[in-house]
Amino acid sequence: MRIPCPLCGPRDRREFYYYGADDYLRRPEEGAPPEAWDAYLHLRDNPAGVTRDLWHHEMGCSAWLVVTRNTVTHEVISVRLASEKEAAK
């Protein structure tokens, strides 16, 4: 699998560290109930198909990426910088 980093271009999977589903981008507010933290940290849709997850370009530019990809075919559909996605919201 290759991931096209927006800054570095297509790079081998070995250069990236997988962090997990993009649920991690939706951090609960301070004081949120434990259920919200459990959902944020642990509960997952875990789809067989298109998913969106976070990867760190550890051995490249060190950017955090939001990767939209297919968990069945391993096709990478789109990649953007996590910082951009946050700004776009």
Add this chain to the structure above:
Amino acid sequence: MRYSGLKVITEGLFGNKGWRPAWRNPEPKAEYDAIIIGGGGHGLSTAYYLARNHGMRNIAVLEKGYLGGGNVGRNTTIVRANYFLPGNSEFYSHSLKLWEGLEAELNYNVMHSQRGLINLFHSDGQRDAFARRGNSMVNQGDDAILLDRDGVRELLPYLDFEQTRFPIYGGLLHPRGGTARHDAVAWGYARGADRRGVDLIQNCEVTGIDIENGRVTGVQTTRGAIRARKVGILVAGRSGQVAAMAGMRLPIESHVLQAFVTEGLKPVIDHVISFGMGHFYISQSDKGGLVFGGDIDFYASYASRGNLPMVEHVMEAGMTLMPMIGRAKVLRSWGGIMDMTPDGSPIIDKTDIDGLFIDCGWNYGGFKAVPASGWCMAHLMATGESHAVARRFRLNRFLTGHLLDEEGTGSQHNLH
């Protein structure tokens, strides 16, 4: 039909005409007392123990493909009871005891071979950790022997003791650990369940779970609707999808784990061996193939094949530990979809929906658990109470903080 040595001989003498199918192939009924979703090791053993221990007869196992076609037929067959944490330790100890009586129990040769498992260590710190683990295994009533370097050399003379990058300091020997024939375990439980009246229904995919007023009433399948007051979900890597049919999100992410087998060789590796630096473990099957593997591929995936970086890593680790295997040809590699929990431990629990139970989160270690998981899940489904040895496998432990982090690496999906 009872299987025996005498039966094999007489059948051989009379042209093998007397063998019968090991189980029926029934049509689904409109209603059962209990439905088991998933005909893998855990689903089949649950059905078996529901019948055997709790006297239930009107049970169906619904399998979307064929029995034993999932992870139970894809794993590297290691059976061990070398867990450390209270909660895991008593459960796997119970499972190993069931394994030791399984062939007599099922009248089926599951080829359980207690050839001894050796976990190697490569530093003082690792030795201390394994010594502590060994003590906890002994306290649990199981067996563990701490070997020094010479002790390992005596048993495994072919390891590379000269290389200096990861010197072998010793190993923890678990003499009762070993392997079993994976398919045979599924077939043995399937046959045993069928003989007790359980309907094993193949090519029957569950597509929906019917719930009325917070209570499960049955399932929708590709072979029609089937009613039941009790439904158990035991679908391993597919747990997320099936739980979603009941509106649940699980603390599970599915990852691929690969394994490899070489051409058949003369007996050369007598034990199960694991390398403590870089993930690698190996044993030799009764057919002679070297069966080995390593870590998961480390990203969410439902592709039943693996990625190349992990292939490379496993081969490198194997060559570092035992260069002699470098000339064996790898015949096949494959992958299975693992139901990974954040803390690496399983779940056997009720859900918030009355009558709906779930057994999942086996990570890469659920084969050894097949007997005890079925035993405990059957107990839970029949009595409504968790079995004593599975009482910490709670669905909500991530919410309450009662984690079972056997590796001590933290509670996050990408760590185990």
